[in-house]
Amino acid sequence: MKTALQTWTLCLGAAAVFALPLASTAQLTKYDFETRMNMESHVGNITGHARDGAADYHRYCESCHGVRGDGSGEVAQWFDPPNFPKPRDFQLGIFKCRSTPTGTLPTDMDLFDTIARGLDRSGMPQWSTFTKQERADLVAWVKHFSPRWVNEKPGTPIQIPPEPEVTAERVKAGRDVYARVQCWKCHGVTGEANGPSASTLQDDLGRPIAAYNFTEGSRPKCGSSDQDIYRIFMTGLDGTPMPSFADNIKPDEAWDLVFYLRALMTQPSKEKALAQQLGLKPVDPNAPAPQP
Amino acid sequence: MREKVMKSRLSVAIAFAAGLLVCAAFLLNQNVSAAGEGKITGTVKLDGPAPHMKGIDMSKDPYCVKAHANDTPHMENVVVSTNGALQNVVLYISEGLSGNAFQPATTVPVFDQKNCVYTPHVLAMDVGQTFKVTTSDQTAHNIHPNPNPMTGNIPWNQSQPPGAPPVEKSWKAPEFIEVKCNIHPWMHGWFAVVKGPYATTDENGNYTINNVPPGSYTVTAWQETFGTQTQKVTVASGAAAKADFTFKGK
Numbered sequence: 001m002k003t004a005l006q007t008w009t010l011c012l013g014a015a016a017v018f019a020l021p022l023a024s025t026a027q028l029t030k031y032d033f034e035t036r037m038n039m040e041s042h043v044g045n046i047t048g049h050a051r052d053g054a055a056d057y058h059r060y061c062e063s064c065h066g067v068r069g070d071g072s073g074e075v076a077q078w079f080d081p082p083n084f085p086k087p088r089d090f091q092l093g094i095f096k097c098r099s100t101p102t103g104t105l106p107t108d109m110d111l112f113d114t115i116a117r118g119l120d121r122s123g124m125p126q127w128s129t130f131t132k133q134e135r136a137d138l139v140a141w142v143k144h145f146s147p148r149w150v151n152e153k154p155g156t157p158i159q160i161p162p163e164p165e166v167t168a169e170r171v172k173a174g175r176d177v178y179a180r181v182q183c184w185k186c187h188g189v190t191g192e193a194n195g196p197s198a199s200t201l202q203d204d205l206g207r208p209i210a211a212y213n214f215t216e217g218s219r220p221k222c223g224s225s226d227q228d229i230y231r232i233f234m235t236g237l238d239g240t241p242m243p244s245f246a247d248n249i250k251p252d253e254a255w256d257l258v259f260y261l262r263a264l265m266t267q268p269s270k271e272k273a274l275a276q277q278l279g280l281k282p283v284d285p286n287a288p289a290p291q292p
Numbered sequence: 293m294r295e296k297v298m299k300s301r302l303s304v305a306i307a308f309a310a311g312l313l314v315c316a317a318f319l320l321n322q323n324v325s326a327a328g329e330g331k332i333t334g335t336v337k338l339d340g341p342a343p344h345m346k347g348i349d350m351s352k353d354p355y356c357v358k359a360h361a362n363d364t365p366h367m368e369n370v371v372v373s374t375n376g377a378l379q380n381v382v383l384y385i386s387e388g389l390s391g392n393a394f395q396p397a398t399t400v401p402v403f404d405q406k407n408c409v410y411t412p413h414v415l416a417m418d419v420g421q422t423f424k425v426t427t428s429d430q431t432a433h434n435i436h437p438n439p440n441p442m443t444g445n446i447p448w449n450q451s452q453p454p455g456a457p458p459v460e461k462s463w464k465a466p467e468f469i470e471v472k473c474n475i476h477p478w479m480h481g482w483f484a485v486v487k488g489p490y491a492t493t494d495e496n497g498n499y500t501i502n503n504v505p506p507g508s509y510t511v512t513a514w515q516e517t518f519g520t521q522t523q524k525v526t527v528a529s530g531a532a533a534k535a536d537f538t539f540k541g542k
Contacts, residue, residue: 092441092442093441094441094446094447102448102449102450103446103447103448103449104446146441147442148441148446180453180454181432181451181453182432182453182454182475185353185432185475186474186475196352196353197352197353197474197475197476200352200477201474202474202477204438204447236449236450236451238447238448238449239447240449241434241436241449241474241475242449243434243435243436243449243450243451243474244448244449244450244451245451246450247450247451247456247457247459248451248452248453248456286354288430289355289430289431289432289453289454290454291454291455292453292454292455292456
């Protein structure tokens, strides 16, 4: 027959055993929640605050990106990849449009620009109606979904050298880069996204995805300026088959490639005119691989 | 009298020198096998019929077809020899290593893209250990490991055109990471990231985990299709403990 004291000690001990892990979990969750609710963004001289972005997110973003930011909003079910990609899962902290190297977080400015630019050929509109402060607040709220921003700093933005003059030699040299690193395997020799590997492309979540079709006329998702195009292939589009070519293309050659890509696009340009003057033919996929 | 003293002093000197030699030998020996480290060794087999590995159609890339002109490439999810020996099984210590003692191995294991397949199919490494990805092919690949970002390992994706320099990386957390090439969708491999000493079975299903301090451990065997199995072993100082595993075919 146990004494009352023994029974009480046993009860308190058991309670402590159960309560202790709960207490520590509660503390961890509270700390994490507090940190993430206090998430900030810094864009130029504007500071965005997550708590201030929550209401706009709820009103404008949640229907696609979901209340937990995991891309499972109410209308996401009707998005049909590859022609209409699914909304991004912000919990993973992986983004296509970055000025930073592959495998690193984007800068706040990268996210800020993506919201304003929108993404052609997707459900992401150009959110041009927000003020800069509202957009910065939204960036902070988008960041708060992923634990990566709590401990990890964004990557260092890549250096883009000044753009040189467009010349016929450079457009031709750009075609040589297109041949050497074999962009045509996915993007096709004419840039029509009909390369031999195009039909089996999948994103990191196993969904079908299409390579960019340079001849189609709509803008690349991560920007349409020459600098944007430079940045796209020198940082890669994380979460997709598009790799970073930073270790395989020298900065000067990269500008040549940008000019050749312009020549592939439908819009009239100096590059396109020069390519036509040169009588530049598409890359021959059966030719032996050029060496670096 | 003086002779006796001299003799005794000599014997003392000899004894002292002998002692020094013994100490030196012991100390030198310490560097070769620190504190009597042992090993864990064994064989991994498959019990039951080997699952059929599909042949690969590489016709989308004529370079790859040519590279396999004299053999038929097959998927490598389960590589088993005629006597049931399982290759590409990763063995590592899952319990028993004291956390503070962990230092990643300093060798640099290499993952090569050759003839449009990954060699080896599974590359084992420690958390924090530098590894290298190389390409021996004259067709472009991209090296695209796909870890779960929640583990702390972040996915990256780099091109590897012909003649590309090696890519050197390391991982932050233990995880079995799938690796693929988006250009050649049949290419599929693994980075097995573990903590502590590890080994991978060869074509005879044999493995040896070296540099195991004496102690009691749980060894885990991981195979990509059949999952994991564990076994408890005790490693005596300077000795080899045995742990064989048998996975059951489905």
